[in-house]
Amino acid sequence: MTKGLDEFQLVSARALDDMARDAARSERKRVHLLLHDGHEDQVQRLIIVTQPGTYVRPHRHPEQWELLALLRGSGDFLRFDVDGGIAGRAGMGAEAPAVQIPAGVWHGFWVREPGTAVLEVKPGPYRPSEFAEWAPAEGDARVADYLRQLAQP
Template sequence: MTNLKLLNQTLIDTVANAAANSQRLRKNHNFHQLSEQVQRFINIMQPGTYVRPHRHLRPEDSNGFEFFLVLQGKVGILLFDQSGKVIESERLSSEDHNYGLEIAEGTFHTLVALEANTALFELKEGPYVPQTDKEFLTLFPNEGTAEAQAQVQSWEAHFFMNN
């Protein structure tokens, strides 16, 4: 057994192919075990994927964060207040000046894939507990609905109009 876990183009291409063939149009590949204190993974996203706005809340003795680093492609990141109003937006690209950012604990956010096979390396505090990992901003539609697809198109337009 090797002690190395490689992140290379072959892995990105394999996960991107799985994302393109996924109903959700995105796929993660974890470098961590779910019980570990630090979550490390790549998230490959295709245009049209819907990431329902959410935030992560950790126990009080933790200083949670979420860090995104674009390895390939382009992604838009929207931050929201509790009423669902966009309070900040940022475009990240592996080819531009901004290719990474950190979001503070408790910040509602979403990701918008702006290019095919957009690959992000994500880092956040663990462990991963599916029942408590995310708190959704409930005024936004659930995944898999026509309303969700319309929302994605609106977010894409936000980034393409502000290019």
């Protein structure tokens, strides 16, 4: 990211390419670029660049809506019921590049394409996500099997 022109934050295609390379080398298969100044900002903004195989554990934000806007790549937005069943799946790509998630909805994201980049926006201040008890935690041995289940249409 570069700053200039009175401190505008410009995220270039090269920056996204660099982030994609970093994500490919990362154990979690994703990297974040915070665009807001801190956890107390009234609007939380970040870019997340991912690779296939990343695990976005199902979670919800009890008091916050969330907007995901696809910058490049593709993936599936997943909505879950309270028991962990997939209640909805929406392909995100050039024809459907954004989704707004109401507060309290269990959701996740399954990455289909290398270098998939998403802009995430939600109201601040920062509040930790509530992770689903019915889904394995990051690093759990069951994650690979769970990801295979999520990949099924």
